[in-house]
Amino acid sequence: MTARLAYQYVVLRCVPRVEREEFLNVGVVVYCQATDYLGVAWNADRDRLLALDPRLDVDQVCDALAYVEAICAGDPRGGAAAAQPLGQRFGFLKAPKSTVLQPGPVHGGVTADPPRQLERLLTQLVG
Template sequence: MTRLSYQYVVLRCVPRPDREEFLNVGVVLYCQSTEFLDVAWRCDRDRLSSFAPSLDVDQVCAALDFVEGVCAGDSRGGTAATKPMGQRFGFLRAPKSTVLQPGPVHGGITAEPARALEHLVERLVG
């Protein structure tokens, strides 16, 4: 069985950065050796609205759709999607002062990056 190293970041919804409170909403996983870059996310509207009643949940979903576009290298990701895969992951893992923020970069080992992504989103997002 081939063991492949990967990196991932958890995407956090941070409605009010000044309070440093967040909910995990997605995971971006990058495996350089297999040229795998993908995101899996869940936008639980009821949970997000309970957490932050004034939050524009549609804005959060739009930001997650943008991340999907960057990962896929398609037009939803704008100019960031035109870059090489490693640069796209670097773009996505860089902190930004928006409602959607990446957590720290973590690493792991897997035989199947897509399965690792499914496992991480189930474990870390719910």
């Protein structure tokens, strides 16, 4: 029988105009402590984002998502957060921020394969 591992995840939302409380899911971050896994997958659909707000700087959203990738990977481009242990990096990424890219609530589950679960969540929640 395959081991079932607990994991947590947050959906990353693009919120172009906070006052309107409209958002589009653009990514997912998965953290599995048991396997020392922290990963992100994202899809910033330019047409859908611009339909939400034609003035949105989509390149800026992509840069913010690349920053999240760097933090997950422990890449120096992620700054001081990228140098922290995985659990603290996930804590940083799941903390609410008042920027265009915001994390949703933390959810959990079990999986035998955290990277595969990340891809499933991306397909299911982002498209």
